[in-house]
Amino acid sequence: MRLPIFTFIAVCVMISVTAAGEDVSEQAVLTSYDVSLVNLDKEISRVIHGKPSSITQAYLVRLHGRFPAMGARLMQLYIGNELIEEYGGMPSGIYFMVYDPEYLQALSGKPFGYCMGKGPIRFLGKVFSPETFQPFAVQSEFSALSK
């Protein structure tokens, strides 16, 4: 009779411990990040400070870690209260490009965060400090994003 009781107690403990945590499938975990300069494979056009600009090089911010599964719902990535509207996936996490050095500077010193849907912004445990990666390494998109 003791074994089933101990099993029941163990299950209850597991439930209580896990219930206090978050939904793992929608959890983001930021292990590390880095900033570099990438030479774009192809020139693109973007509007910078109201002016159409041709871009051949961009700041690449890579976030290494685990992020919610690919599906319909969107994980919104924040630096401070600034929403990073566009990002993509790579083997070790996600990345986004910054085309305007002033924008990069404006994000400096603010924490990484994320939310799913209308939920609160959750802190990812790290503060964005691009200056710590200066002088920025220069690499190709392939080198930066294919591994």
Place this chain on the structure above:
Amino acid sequence: MQKTALFVLAVLFSCIIRIAVPVVESRTLPEECEDLDDPALSGQYEISFFEYGHKEDQDARTTDISPYFNSPQSYVRFVRRIHMDSVPLHGVGYIPKGKGPFPLVLIVHGNHSPRELSYPGYDYLTSHLATHGMIAVSIEEDFLNGSVSGEMDARAIVLLRHLQLFREWNQDQSHQLYGRVNMASIGLAGHSRGGEAVGAAWFFNTHKHDPYDELHDFNFTLRSLFAIAPVDGQISPKGSVHITLEDVDYFIMHGSHDGDVDDFQGMQMYDRALPVNRPGSGEKGMLFVQGANHSQWNEVWAQGDDPRAVQSDIALITAADQQQVGLNFITAWFAWTLQEHSCYRLMASGELLFNSFPQAVVANRQYQAGERLFIDHYEEDSNKNSASLTDGINNGVGLAEWFDDELIPGKTHAVFTAWDTEGAYYRVDLPPEVLDGADEFDMLAFRVGQIYEPEDVFNVYGQAQDFLVRLVVDGTETEALPILQYRPLVSPARVRVCSAAGCLFRSSDVSKTIQDTVRIPLEDFNPSQQIRPAEIEAVIFEFAQSPSGFIAIDEIQFTKQ
């Protein structure tokens, strides 16, 4: 924790207690609709397979979407070697045999791992639509899939670039599609993020149209949209743009067991569409399938699971049944809106269901006709006593609860009424003379649904609700009609979405209040004498069919059969 554990135990040891509410055919069909074919049956056309933009296509085209999105999944860039300035315009589908011209339907998938191609998953729809005389193509947007954000506008632009191809081919004497595409009858369908993309494509079709820019020469005649389990708001995560559909017909379909878009956010786009404060410029309908999930609408995705499991005493319906439901409604919708087979409107309006619809599947249905005169839509103010129709008065008597509030999921306000005593009713007094000239309307309609209650308070879980509706005509009350005669007000599905660790450890209640549209011909209130809206002084909802209940009523209106 205790509640979760108890709920799990209840699920483990309970039997299925759902009462499958029988399909109710609300009224006699018009004579011209009596021989209407089941849309699930194959149509009369022979079809031929059609693919373009694949590797063997000598005329394969690409398009530049890098101004809209330039952060693809690295798999797309470096394994598939697709750059955003030259994404393939690749589609696969079927063409009916014959001269045409045939309506055109494009279907687009949503987000998924780009390592598993999503676009083949709608073959069951495209092949079937083609037998019904439509050119139906599933377009590839797998290059926009992955752990991505900010790509929604690109998804819409790709759709429009495909339409540019069809316009070109339709005018090219050397192409097999020359003269065979009815460019005045175009429908777009989308699933998941693709569901929002069709709305975004509708928006960009005019807002980004530039006849002098060949990349943005759009302005297509988009007549009809069909959204399957869509998301809403990703076109503008900062919230600066909310697409409000007008001058287009719109249908949305979703499942109670959706383990991805579990909040049914697409209902917001539905509620915004064809706004109540503007003249009706289209038709819209909604189908909420109890037991349907997110993935099974797509035959490829159906081989896996939704990102999160759900827990409910209502079983997940089979992929075959779910696809049968989808096929039923998408065929009927486009047959009506693109081919003017108007009898199929009766499926959208909830007045008709064919035997091919899986009998055990329970679904909520809403329908909004283009021509309507609202009595109460509850959007104008927070005064529960004032009706939307000028000088109309709302009054609740003997109610345990009576208030106006926002109804979620969705983007609408409704009146919430609860009763637990005899004699309770909700009455809308109509102002005199306002309805003079409204003789064209011959039907009373409204949206109504049981409020979801985590525990039985006013409603009884698993039981349909019912109440009576009567009119006051020239000072005389008409016969009271039971709602159950027109639409069963089914019990909301109790559903919890589970964490990745499993349902045993953590789950969230994602049960929803979903409304149905009830449509009652005015003649039913008094078969011996025609009733004109101008003669109606009041509409009374009498809660006399069950000892208690809690419902939300919205968009009370006069409309047409």
